[in-house]
Amino acid sequence: MAYKENYPSVLLEEAVDAISSLPGVGRRSALRLALHLLKQPVENVHHFTSSIARLRDEVRYCRHCMMISDDDECAICADRSRDHRTICVVESVRDVMSIENTGQYHGVYHVLGGIISPINGVGPSDLTVRELVARVAAMAGAEADASADTQPEVILALSGDVEGETTAFYIYRQISGYGVRVSSLARGLGFGDDLEYADELTLGRSIVNRQIFRP
Amino acid sequence: MAYKENYPSVLLEEAVDAISSLPGVGRRSALRLALHLLKQPVENVHHFTSSIARLRDEVRYCRHCMMISDDDECAICADRSRDHRTICVVESVRDVMSIENTGQYHGVYHVLGGIISPINGVGPSDLTVRELVARVAAMAGAEADASADTQPEVILALSGDVEGETTAFYIYRQISGYGVRVSSLARGLGFGDDLEYADELTLGRSIVNRQIFRP
Numbered sequence: 092m093a094y095k096e097n098y099p100s101v102l103l104e105e106a107v108d109a110i111s112s113l114p115g116v117g118r119r120s121a122l123r124l125a126l127h128l129l130k131q132p133v134e135n136v137h138h139f140t141s142s143i144a145r146l147r148d149e150v151r152y153c154r155h156c157m158m159i160s161d162d163d164e165c166a167i168c169a170d171r172s173r174d175h176r177t178i179c180v181v182e183s184v185r186d187v188m189s190i191e192n193t194g195q196y197h198g199v200y201h202v203l204g205g206i207i208s209p210i211n212g213v214g215p216s217d218l219t220v221r222e223l224v225a226r227v228a229a230m231a232g233a234e235a236d237a238s239a240d241t242q243p244e245v246i247l248a249l250s251g252d253v254e255g256e257t258t259a260f261y262i263y264r265q266i267s268g269y270g271v272r273v274s275s276l277a278r279g280l281g282f283g284d285d286l287e288y289a290d291e292l293t294l295g296r297s298i299v300n301r302q303i304f305r306p
Numbered sequence: 307m308a309y310k311e312n313y314p315s316v317l318l319e320e321a322v323d324a325i326s327s328l329p330g331v332g333r334r335s336a337l338r339l340a341l342h343l344l345k346q347p348v349e350n351v352h353h354f355t356s357s358i359a360r361l362r363d364e365v366r367y368c369r370h371c372m373m374i375s376d377d378d379e380c381a382i383c384a385d386r387s388r389d390h391r392t393i394c395v396v397e398s399v400r401d402v403m404s405i406e407n408t409g410q411y412h413g414v415y416h417v418l419g420g421i422i423s424p425i426n427g428v429g430p431s432d433l434t435v436r437e438l439v440a441r442v443a444a445m446a447g448a449e450a451d452a453s454a455d456t457q458p459e460v461i462l463a464l465s466g467d468v469e470g471e472t473t474a475f476y477i478y479r480q481i482s483g484y485g486v487r488v489s490s491l492a493r494g495l496g497f498g499d500d501l502e503y504a505d506e507l508t509l510g511r512s513i514v515n516r517q518i519f520r521p
Contacts, residue, residue, distance in 0.1 A: 097403070097406060097407070098403075099373055099374050099375055099380055099381065099382075099399065099402065099403070100365065100366075100374045100375055100376045101376055102360055102361045102364055102365055102376060103361060103365070103374055105357045105360070105361070106357045106358050106360075106361040108357070109353065109354045109357035109358060110354075110358070112350075112354070113339055113342065113343075114338070114339070114342055115335075115338075120330070122400065122403075123329070123330075123400070124328050124329070125358070125361060126398070126399055126400060127328065127329055128328075128358060128361070128362060129361065129362060129365060129374070131362075133362055133363065135327075136358065136359065136362040137359060137362075138324065139324045139325075139327065139358070140355035140356070140358050140359045141355070142320045142321045142323070142324035143321050143324060143325070143340070143343060143351065143354070143355050144351065144352060144355045145317055145320070145321075146317045146318060146320070146321040146340060146343070146344065147343060147344060147346075147348055147351040147352075148348065149317055150315065150317055150318070150344060151315075158314055159314050159315045159318055159344070160314055160315055161315045161316050161317060165314055166314065167314075183341070184314065184341055185337065185338070185341060187314065188312070188313075188314065188337075191312060192312070
């Protein structure tokens with residue numbers, strides 16, 4: 092249903108404009124949220140706005156992996172018990188949080204800050220690919236000195252769409268000369284997925300890449 | 307799906323706490339919004355937060371009808387072409403906007419600022435009932451002097467639930483002594499509604515309150 096816009100107050104209209112600029116928030120929801128905030132105590136609203144302003148003003152990024160951090164080194168990169176010779180390359184901060192929540196990964200990360208997308212005007216130079224190549228080069232150099240027992244690895248944990256594949260292929264070409272193992276996430280049926288509803292591409296790949304049954 | 311909470315940054319966590327305090331915004335959405343804001347230019351984020359803070363700090367309410375306003379008299383009350391002898395009593399600012407959007411009403415309003423709800427601890431003294439009674443009393447006094455041709459009217463445009471009915475009845479008792487006509491919104495099937503899916507109470511009332519057919 093269309094909502095005609097005759098706001099009783101310019102202040103209200105400007106707040107609705109601002110709130111509805113958020114992704115997924117329409118003008119109706121924005122009005123609801125603005126009127127909700129109006130009913131809150133002044134100090135709560137100030138806390139709300141200052142939390143957001145401080146996040147934007149004071150946020151820092153880890154100098155190694157470009158993850159959001161309160162410091163110039165994130166908690167993961169600072170953790171010496173983690174495997175610093177395995178780098179998981181992801182698109183965004185959320186991906187790091189998702190993978191951390193699995194509890195299955197003990198290496199470090201590299202946040203690209205986006206994905207190569209000619210349609211959205213995002214090229215490799217808009218991402219942190221150069222920083223990744225420098226890390227891989229440094230790791231390869233250290234390897235040569237240390238005669239370590241395992242080969243360093245870069246996991247390309249990017250989405251399975253065209254843009255993700257393009258980005259993975261671009262990065263692969265940039266780092267393949269350094270003698271690191273390059274892997275990508277396993278693709279296949281999700282746990283609990285019904286065969287009947289799987290798309291053909293996923294089902295096909297999960298047959299080709301079938302795994303030894305370990306009950 | 308539960309989302310474990312190990313935020314990479316205290317700033318991020320505080321912003322997510324703040325955003326998820328909004329009604330209908332979960333922590334996952336709040337994280338998505340916080341990361342969206344992080345990607346925006348600093349000046350956009352400052353504009354976002356200051357629009358909200360200014361709304362809360364500088365908003366004013368019409369001294370007559372308690373509507374949100376940029377002034378101490380709202381545009382509707384200041385409009386002399388409107389019928390100031392018909393007052394439509396509503397729960398909230400949104401109701402005024404909704405009724406204005408119909409283009410069918412040319413009187414003035416009175417915003418209660420809530421609804422009587424013992425369960426939520428909202429009593430008549432938390433609403434602007436006293437101000438409404440004063441307006442009605444003043445209108446009745448003016449009527450007596452002016453020997454006007456039409457009776458002043460108060461429309462109780464409250465929701466049809468128990469709390470709305472309670473509030474309407476309470477207000478009715480407060481103002482019925484002043485010789486004003488008191489009306490409430492028509493209840494019945496919505497336009498385009500299917501008879502089959504109407505609840506019995508609504509259908510019953512719409513038979514009892516049937517209207518002359520005017521094709």
